[in-house]
Structures are given as structure tokens and as C-alpha cells.
Amino acid sequence: xxxxxxxxxxxxxxxxxxxxxxxxxxxxxxxxxxxxxxxxxxxxxxxxxxxxxxxxxxxxxxxxxxxxxxxxxxxxxxxxxxxxxxxxxxxxxxxxxxxxxxxxxxxxxxxxxxxxxxxxxxxxxxxxxxxxxxxxxxxxxxxxxxxxxxxxxxxxxxxxxxxxxxxxxxxxxxxxxxxxxxxxxxxxxxxxxxxxxxxxxxxxxxxxxxxxxxxxxxxxxxxxxxxxxxxxxxxxxxxxxxxxxxxxxxxxxxxxxxxxxxxxxxxxxxxxxxxxxxxxxxxxxxxxxxxxxxxxxxxxxxxxxxxxxxxxxxxxxxxxxxxxxxxxxxxxxxxxxxxxxxxxxxxxxxxxxxxxxxxxxxxxxxxxxxxxxxxxxxxxxxxxxxxxxxxxxxxxxxxxxxxxxxxxxxxxxxxxxxxxxxxxxxxxxxxxxxxxxxxx
Amino acid sequence: xxxxxxxxxxxxxxxxxxxxxxxxxxxxxxxxxxxxxxxxxxxxxxxxxxxxxxxxxxxxxxxxxxxxxxxxxxxxxxxxxxxxxxxxxxxxxxxxxxxxxxxxxxxxxxxxxxxxxxxxxxxxxxxxxxxxxxxxxxxxxxxxxxxxxxxxxxxxxxxxxxxxxxxxxxxxxxxxxxxxxxxxxx
Numbered sequence: 001x002x003x004x005x006x007x008x009x010x011x012x013x014x015x016x017x018x019x020x021x022x023x024x025x026x027x028x029x030x031x032x033x034x035x036x037x038x039x040x041x042x043x044x045x046x047x048x049x050x051x052x053x054x055x056x057x058x059x060x061x062x063x064x065x066x067x068x069x070x071x072x073x074x075x076x077x078x079x080x081x082x083x084x085x086x087x088x089x090x091x092x093x094x095x096x097x098x099x100x101x102x103x104x105x106x107x108x109x110x111x112x113x114x115x116x117x118x119x120x121x122x123x124x125x126x127x128x129x130x131x132x133x134x135x136x137x138x139x140x141x142x143x144x145x146x147x148x149x150x151x152x153x154x155x156x157x158x159x160x161x162x163x164x165x166x167x168x169x170x171x172x173x174x175x176x177x178x179x180x181x182x183x184x185x186x187x188x189x190x191x192x193x194x195x196x197x198x199x200x201x202x203x204x205x206x207x208x209x210x211x212x213x214x215x216x217x218x219x220x221x222x223x224x225x226x227x228x229x230x231x232x233x234x235x236x237x238x239x240x241x242x243x244x245x246x247x248x249x250x251x252x253x254x255x256x257x258x259x260x261x262x263x264x265x266x267x268x269x270x271x272x273x274x275x276x277x278x279x280x281x282x283x284x285x286x287x288x289x290x291x292x293x294x295x296x297x298x299x300x301x302x303x304x305x306x307x308x309x310x311x312x313x314x315x316x317x318x319x320x321x322x323x324x325x326x327x328x329x330x331x332x333x334x335x336x337x338x339x340x341x342x343x344x345x346x347x348x349x350x351x352x353x354x355x356x357x358x359x360x361x362x363x364x365x366x367x368x369x370x371x372x373x374x375x376x377x378x379x380x381x382x383x384x385x386x387x388x389x390x391x392x393x394x395x396x397x398x399x400x401x402x403x404x405x406x407x408x409x410x411x412x413x414x415x416x417x418x419x420x421x422x423x424x425x426x427x428x429x430x431x432x433x434x435x436x437x438x439x440x
Numbered sequence: 441x442x443x444x445x446x447x448x449x450x451x452x453x454x455x456x457x458x459x460x461x462x463x464x465x466x467x468x469x470x471x472x473x474x475x476x477x478x479x480x481x482x483x484x485x486x487x488x489x490x491x492x493x494x495x496x497x498x499x500x501x502x503x504x505x506x507x508x509x510x511x512x513x514x515x516x517x518x519x520x521x522x523x524x525x526x527x528x529x530x531x532x533x534x535x536x537x538x539x540x541x542x543x544x545x546x547x548x549x550x551x552x553x554x555x556x557x558x559x560x561x562x563x564x565x566x567x568x569x570x571x572x573x574x575x576x577x578x579x580x581x582x583x584x585x586x587x588x589x590x591x592x593x594x595x596x597x598x599x600x601x602x603x604x605x606x607x608x609x610x611x612x613x614x615x616x617x618x619x620x621x622x623x624x625x626x
Binding site: 009018024028031034035323 | 456457459460461463464467468469471472475476481485488489492493496497554555556559560563574577578579606609610613
């Protein structure tokens, strides 16, 4: 029996070795939501992680700029007629210049102000070189002891506690801040900025209907981008108004819609389109009579050419792709207000306002061998979109005129993409604009 | 055609196109396995669906060592095994003591003409316990010790189930071919 058993084993092992059966349709539709449900939290976690990183970097940058200001805040003090003690008659070795100009600039109002502890004339706004006699201080600036004490007094007196410094003998009660406009005389009120940003689009979930579930589980946004030039006018010390012209491109992937080419020979209808695909952004209409579409996982394709009527495999149509790509391009004109929260080495601004977006391009494609295959366009799109934006701008001044900008921005679309019947979504997006700014 | 390693990478990145491509490429073969381990089509569909969900969930643990198809097959077989365990109390082993020994000598029987679909039909008619033991031993190549651990039976029971499964299969094959041919040794 053992040999007979081995024979029967071999019979089944060999007979079923490469056995394949096409599974019934609909199984993939059951698998996809299960794996999507597990992936969805990762998307939110990723977005949350990005926000945490941005906030952390912002706080670190703020703290860093704050430290710099405290340690070097008095470097631009114009000190005249300061007499050094006799024992400290030699000048400082080296004082590094601060990067950007500070708004707080103090000068002796009255000529002839004499301070009790200094005699040598110092102007710390410029690099100076002298004989080495000093010690390393914060920021690795080598200064003599007496000057270190002078600076410490200045910091305590001017920055940390102005009121008490006024009562100290020989302090700076006669010093005052110059008006901001005088400080900013060198730079004008106008600036131009070139910005570009990758943008990630999200949309809230649709309702719980079967078709909405299919749409939810089969669509995903592609990384989009936005960029352009903006002009800003400084209204006051802290407030600016900003506008310009941006170009933004938005993409959406629709999975599970199989496209085939070569349908032209079988198309006997006179209509302007043979297929409609329901998406979260509206209805896709085919304008290429050569394309055949079928939804393998649901009921999103509307056509008279259902699989019961026409089988693309039997008709030997060429398979193109299983995904449709919606692409929209907009010309965008933002009108933003920018309020300066922190005015230091790195400026921090809150940016908010509205953008007006004009639809300039609308295509739907499939991809085959790296090439784009035109399918149609999305019908009923709102040609004029309004978005509200809120962002946090960080501006690092490279010089009096040039600065680097980083602006994490959140956007919400006030009107839906689609104007016609079907799912209506108000997407929102998150982007990090970076660029360079020039002040006139 | 994309390499399987690129498809796996795409799946891990959450690319739905690659996920569907992986499914479409391997579903037919794995569905054949599911049919082999199940008594009806509905059960086979469930095993395939649950199996693929596990494949996607565990894709990150695939070390790119050995056959990817083999790795997927093991997951599907384990899924069938879990389903078998959960339904264990529902299954009733038919009384097969009265099944007569096949007339023909199995060593000399001619199986020509049997197609894979015929073999599948025969194997699916086995009682679930016998089918499971026969599949694990004869098709997957597990030992009785391993099978006893997997199903939760003794080695003796595993051997007994296999023996009975073989007898039934032998008889069914004979009936199926309608031949009952005995090749006479000369």
C-alpha cells in the first residue's frame, strides 16, 4: 500500500502542480478596502509628523534667533566718547559683525556723553581689529575683560531692564531708540519674492454610500506643485500686503478603471462621449473615441458598452492601463496679509488671505510604457476657485536686501471642484513654500 | 513587465497600482490552492481574500530570500489551516469504515486521462480532516509530526487520516476514470 500511496500522492502533486483558476470578480474589491484602511492612518501620521517637524524647527529657529539677539544685541550700539580705564588701554581684538541689521538701534542723543568706565571710542557695528588681550565670550568673539563688562552692562541695561538702567549712575537714560523708518531707510517698502512648493492634497471622506466608498478607496492625490512670483508692500513696521501670480498643478489618481485602445472600430454611437467615470472631482468624459473603459472593481463607469455588451478581450483591444490620471492646472492670484510676529535674525510672520484660482488646463490620461494616452477631461469643473490660506513664514536675512523664505502653508478650498451633480468635496492642501526675496 | 521586487516596493509604498498588479499576477495560482483546501467555492473565495490581505500586511517581513510565490503560497495554506481550525468542531468525519478497498492494485493502476480539474473535484470530495492531512503531507510535503502540531492531532491520527484519504482517493480515481483497469504484469 505504501507504494500505492506514494503513487496516488504523486498523481495529485503533479496533477495540481501548476493548476490555476481565474478567481471570481469582486475579490479584489474586498481586499482593497481592508488594506487601504490599514494604510490610511499612516497618511495622517505622515501629515502629523510633518507638522510636528515644522513646529519643532520653527521653535528651535526662534530660540536660536532669540539667543543670538540676547548675546549680540548690543553690537550695533554706537558708542562715542567712551573712555577705557587706564589699565585697559588697548583696544579689542576682534568683534564679529552681526548678520542682519537689528531694528533696535541706540545712539547717544547728546554729543559728549561720557561714561565712567570707558574712554576709547568704539563702534561695534563694524569689524575692528586691535591688539589681542581678551577672552572668548558667547559666540566666540574675543574681547577684553573691560569691554566684556561694558557689553554685559549694555545688555542688562538696554535689553533686559531699561527702566532700572535709567536709575543707575552712568547708565543710558539719555539714550533712545531711533524711529523704525529711519532704521529701515536703506530698504524700501517694496519687495519681490520667488516661491515654489510641493503640495499634498487631501480631501475629506465622502458619504457612506456604496459608490462613495468605491471612490474613497480608489482615489489618491498625487504630489502637486505650486510656484510663482509675489510682490509685497510694507504698510507698517509689522504689516505687509502681498500679491502676485502663481501656477499650480494638481493631480489625482483613479485606480481600478481599466482602459483599452482600439475601440474606434466598434463604436457605432453618435454621442460626444462613450464613457463617464464618477470621481470625487466630478465626471470624467471620454473625448477619445478610440478608448474603452471598464471598472473592474465597482460601478464608477457609466456606459452603454458594459461588459455584458462588449468584451474588450474578445475584441482584441490593447490593454493600456488600470489607472486614470486627472490633471488640473490653475493660475493663481493670492492676496495675503503678512504680520510680523518676531523681528530678529530670523523673522517670523503669520500669513493669511485668499487666493483666486483660474482653471487653465484639464486633462485625463492613462499611461502606457511611460507615454501619456489621452482619455478625456473632467466635466463640470468649477473654472474659478477660491482658496483660503493660513501659513507661518520664516525669513532669514542674508543681507539688507536679500532674504530666504520658508512658508509652511495650509489651504482650504472654499468652493467645490465640481459644479455638477455628484460627489462634492472641498479639498485642503498642505505645502511648504520656499524661495528668495529681494527688497527694493 | 515590472520585476516582482519593484512591485513589492510599490506595494510597500502604498501604491495601489502595484498592489493590484501583484494580485492580478498571482491570484489565479493561489485561487487554485484555495480550491484544493476548501470544500466549496465560497470558502475558497474567503481563503483567497483573507490570504491576500495577510500577504499585503506581511509584505514588509518578506526578506527576498527564496521564492516569493512559495512565500505567498505558505500564507494562503496557513490561512486555509486557520479556517479549518476555526471550523473544526463543525466538521464531521463521515464514517468511512465501510469504504471498500479498491479492487485494483494501486501500484499498477493507469491514471491516464485525468485532468487537473478532475483531480481537484476528487480531492474536494474528501472529508475536511482527510483533505487537510492529505494536502499538507502529499502536496506541501510536511511530516506527520509537523501536521500533528499544525492541526492539533496526534501523529497516529495524522497517519490514519492520510491512509484513509488515500483509500478514498484511490477509489474515487478508479470510479472517476470508470476503468478499474488493472495492468497485468507479464
